[in-house]
Amino acid sequence: MGPVHLTLDEVRDLARRCLEANGCDSTNARAVAATIKRAEADGSAGHGLLRLPGYVASLRSGKVRGDARPRVSQSAPSVLRVDGHGGFAPLALKRMHDDLVALTRSQGIAAAALVDTYHFAALWIEVEALAREGLLAIAVTASKPAVAPTGATRAFYGTNPIAFGWPRPGEDPMVFDLATAAMARGEIMIAARDGHEVPEGVGLGADGRPTTNPARILDGVQLPFGGYKGAALALMVELLAGGLIGEAFSYEAGTNDNKDGGPARGGELIIALDPAAFGDAEGWQGHAERFFGELESFEGTRLPGDRRYENRARTPEEGIDVPETLHRQIMSLCDG
């Protein structure tokens, strides 16, 4: 048996059906399925169907509410509080979007704090959506402990991604979404599944020693990218997505989680900025386009996110291949 070929619509429908068979209402299932489809469309299998068994597990264990109704309120003139109501993040992000766009346009800069939510996807989706509204966006989230602080051999930080988006006229926004871990956990999971080694510096085994074996790293601990600087950024993400907004730090999320294999409860902070409010309302986009042009004139350079857009252009026609074992696992979960 080889991999199973699916169109992107089949990915979405499979995810939705599987979530609904396990206690998600259609509103939440649709939001999560759209997120899974977008990950697969962009070639980010680590955030795609691979996560579906985890989503299902956290519905079955009763940890996550499949019928969550996120609520958006304003906690200060430029700050939104998004109460996820114990559900998955995609619906909370969707509910928040228009309010954050409007508030940012009126205030120049605004923040949204997502709490009581279960995040199991990439950050670029919301950051890109905000950039398509003509806004800059920065998003961070913490998660379960996976990454050792500098000098330590046990996990304390989450993989703590930082995502950034910049709007471009007539072009896809420039968007990056980078784990402050040396490698995203989803990528290590895929390397382990496919029997590939990972580069040195990605992590340590359970014995605290360096290894290039992804399975041993998943049992051990990941390392931050770029040494103490990456670790400092991981620390910043903890403070923004946990301490600032009153949500769990990664170490707390790890302690509180029921270890069902799904996401832990956590927070997300999004900061959005409207370039029109910063002084150069007419010229800012052309100015930045000249900058991108200059950057792309360097041999060997490309803009962050370009590969995802290339995948996105290709996958609607080509579809994707799902490993047979994953597909079989998902099909069995669909039976509820």
Next chain:
Amino acid sequence: MGPVHLTLDEVRDLARRCLEANGCDSTNARAVAATIKRAEADGSAGHGLLRLPGYVASLRSGKVRGDARPRVSQSAPSVLRVDGHGGFAPLALKRMHDDLVALTRSQGIAAAALVDTYHFAALWIEVEALAREGLLAIAVTASKPAVAPTGATRAFYGTNPIAFGWPRPGEDPMVFDLATAAMARGEIMIAARDGHEVPEGVGLGADGRPTTNPARILDGVQLPFGGYKGAALALMVELLAGGLIGEAFSYEAGTNDNKDGGPARGGELIIALDPAAFGDAEGWQGHAERFFGELESFEGTRLPGDRRYENRARTPEEGIDVPETLHRQIMSLCDG
């Protein structure tokens, strides 16, 4: 002749006298001298007296106004625009401080865009000042091209630091200030001066090949920390401190600069957040203190910025040693 020993007050007075002898009015000279003193106090010689000849050069060349009167205005309900009036950054930052604190407290989040200013110091000073007001702060600035994009061998990005501060009750704020370059340029300058090698990965020589010779890197190009991820963050800093606020990207700053050895004209973006506006007004500080306690319980870990505070506790009594050649150079500049 050995190094010249100075107290911190002597550092400040020397800097001030030297700046005033070269066209700085006393308001600007005081602000810059205070910044130089603080760098030396914190053990950051790369941002201390070492920069004084550059400050003086840019006064002598007429590039920087020694009599600048920065003005603060509001460009949106949560955005300040700080016009540096062609002067050094320290006075603009000082003028901005109270307004940014007040705006952040009223809005929950606020930003300040510094333009038409010449930045030649570290970012932690302002970030720490905001954290001492009980606010979180993030600051970024771009500068002259010094760092190659991933895959390239020519400079395009500045060293583009990111600074972050978090307020702590009864403790110094947690503050980091990290160049997205693998090593801060000031540190490479000191290594070159003192004849030390730098680690691999810090930069390339003018021939585009890796080297550990700091002088060759200063003639060649620095590299971002952490590979493509550090480069993505350097790109973000360009867009925040240049594109967003209508100031020069590093490559433009490099082209426009008169190469007098002083700072290039550039921008800085500061984002400040008031934790009281984010939902957990009572508990956020205790929550974060437990997090810091947990982190410090890991063997081998310490908080970013701790070394600076240790230096700061020691230098008022001990004073600092200034290399004899630098001291002689400064003394000759004082004659105007």
